[in-house]
Amino acid sequence: MGLNKFIVNISFLGGINVINFGLNLIVLPHLISVLGIEEWGKIVFIQILINYGVWVTDWSYNISGVRVVSQFKDDKNKISIIYSNIFFSKLLILNIVILISLIYAVINWENKLYLFGILMIPSSFLISSWFYYGVGESYIMVLLQMLQKLVAVPLIFAYVGDINSSYKYFVIYGVTGIFFGLVSQVIIKSKFKIKLVPVSLFNSFKELRREWPLFTSNIWSLLFNTTIPFLMGLYNFNSMLGIYSVVDRIRSGLIQVTHPITHTLYPKMCELYSINYKSIKKFLIISGVGILLVSITEVIISWIYSEYILQFFKVDNFENTKLIFNILLITVPIITISEFMIYQVIIPSGKDRLLIRIKYHTFLFSGIISLAMIYQYELLGAAYSSLISEFFILFLIFFMMKKERNGSF
Numbered sequence: 553m554g555l556n557k558f559i560v561n562i563s564f565l566g567g568i569n570v571i572n573f574g575l576n577l578i579v580l581p582h583l584i585s586v587l588g589i590e591e592w593g594k595i596v597f598i599q600i601l602i603n604y605g606v607w608v609t610d611w612s613y614n615i616s617g618v619r620v621v622s623q624f625k626d627d628k629n630k631i632s633i634i635y636s637n638i639f640f641s642k643l644l645i646l647n648i649v650i651l652i653s654l655i656y657a658v659i660n661w662e663n664k665l666y667l668f669g670i671l672m673i674p675s676s677f678l679i680s681s682w683f684y685y686g687v688g689e690s691y692i693m694v695l696l697q698m699l700q701k702l703v704a705v706p707l708i709f710a711y712v713g714d715i716n717s718s719y720k721y722f723v724i725y726g727v728t729g730i731f732f733g734l735v736s737q738v739i740i741k742s743k744f745k746i747k748l749v750p751v752s753l754f755n756s757f758k759e760l761r762r763e764w765p766l767f768t769s770n771i772w773s774l775l776f777n778t779t780i781p782f783l784m785g786l787y788n789f790n791s792m793l794g795i796y797s798v799v800d801r802i803r804s805g806l807i808q809v810t811h812p813i814t815h816t817l818y819p820k821m822c823e824l825y826s827i828n829y830k831s832i833k834k835f836l837i838i839s840g841v842g843i844l845l846v847s848i849t850e851v852i853i854s855w856i857y858s859e860y861i862l863q864f865f866k867v868d869n870f871e872n873t874k875l876i877f878n879i880l881l882i883t884v885p886i887i888t889i890s891e892f893m894i895y896q897v898i899i900p901s902g903k904d905r906l907l908i909r910i911k912y913h914t915f916l917f918s919g920i921i922s923l924a925m926i927y928q929y930e931l932l933g934a935a936y937s938s939l940i941s942e943f944f945i946l947f948l949i950f951f952m953m954k955k956e957r958n959g960s961f
Contacts, residue, residue, distance in 0.1 A: 883938055
C-alpha cells in the first residue's frame with residue numbers, strides 16, 4: 553500500500569466514521585425518549601445475546617482472514633480459494649448458530665424481542681469485512697455500513713415510536729443489514745473478480761479446527777467485553793444497563809476515532825511482519841504515540857463538555873451519571889493503547905497463543921471483580937469494574953510480552 557493510498561484510506565475512513573457516529577448520536581436520544589431507559593436496557597441485553605451468535609459466526613476470521621489475504625492479495629486464484637474456504641466455513645457455523653438461536657427463542661417465547669433479533673446475525677457474515685481489510689479496500693465496507701445506517705435511521709424514527717414497537721428496532725437493522733450484506737457479496741464478485749470454488753464439508757471442519765486457537769482468544773475477549781453489561785442484565789438492572797450502555801457507546805465512539813488509522817495499519821503490519829520486524833519498530837512507536845495523543849485530546853474535550861453531552865443523550869438527570877461518564881473517559885486512552893498493542897504487534901507477529909493467555913486471564917479477573925462490585929454497588933460498581941479491568945489488561949499485555957521475550961513462557 554503506497555503512502556498516498558494509505559492517507560486516502562485514513563481520511564476516507566475518518567470521514568465515514570464521523571458520519572456513522574453522527575447517525576448514532578441522532579437515533580439514540582430518540583430511542584431513549586420513546587422507549588424509556590428500562591426498555592432500552594432490555595434491548596441492549598438482547599443485543600449482547602445476539603452478538604454472541606455474531607462473534608461465534610465470525611470465528612476469528614475478522615483477524616486471521618485479514619492476515620492471510622493481505623499476504624496473497626495480488627494472486628486472484630489464491631484469494632478465491634482462501635475466500636471460498638472461509639465463506640463456506642462461516643456458512644456452516646452460521647447455520648448452526650441460527651438453529652440454536654431459534655431453539656432458544658422458542659424456549660423463551662414470552663420474550664419475542666430475541667426472535668426478531670436473530671435477523672441481525674447474518675449481516676456480519678454477508679458483508680465479509682475481513683476481506684476488504686485484507687485487500688486494503690476497507691473504505692468500501694465502511695461505506696456500506698454508513699449506507700445501511702442512512703437507510704435504517706429514518707425508518708427507526710418513522711416506525712419505532714413507543715414501547716410496543718421496540719421489536720421493529722431489530723427488524724429494521726436486521727433487514728437492512730442483510731440487504732447491504734448481499735450488496736457486499738456482489739461487489740466482491742464483480743469488482744475483485746473473486747469466484748467461489750467448491751469446498752468439501754471435511755475441509756470446512758478442518759479450516760475451523762485450524763482457527764480454533766485464535767477463535768478461543770476471541771471468545772475470551774468477547775466475554776471480557778460483555779461481562780459488565782451481561783451481569784447487569786442478569787441481575788435485572790435494566791434501567792441501570794440502559795444508562796451504562798449510553799455512556800459506554802459514547803466511550804466507544806471516542807475509541808473509534810483512531811480506528812481509521814489502526815484498521816488501515818493492521819493489514820500492512822501483517823504484511824511487514826512476515827518480511828522484517830526490525831524495519832517497522834520505529835514506525836510502530838511513532839504511530840502508537842500519535843494515536844495516544846489523539847485519544848488523550850478527545851478525552852479532555854469530552855470532559856470539558858460532559859454536561860452538554862449527557863444532556864443531549866437524555867441521561868443527565870440520573871444519579872451519578874456524570875461520575876460514571878468521567879470514570880469511563882479515563883479508560884479511553886487505556887483501551888486505545890491495549891488495542892494498538894494487540895492488533896499492531898501481537899496478532900501480526902503471529903503470537904496467537906500469547907493473546908489467548910492474555911484474554912483468558914483478563915476475563916477471569918474481570919468476571920470476579922464485576923460479579924462482586926456490580927451486585928454490591930450497582931451502576932458505580934460497573935464503572936469502577938471497567939476501569940480496574942482495563943488497567944489490568946494493559947498491565948498484562950506488557951508483562952506477558954516481556955516474559956515471552958525473556959523466554960519465561
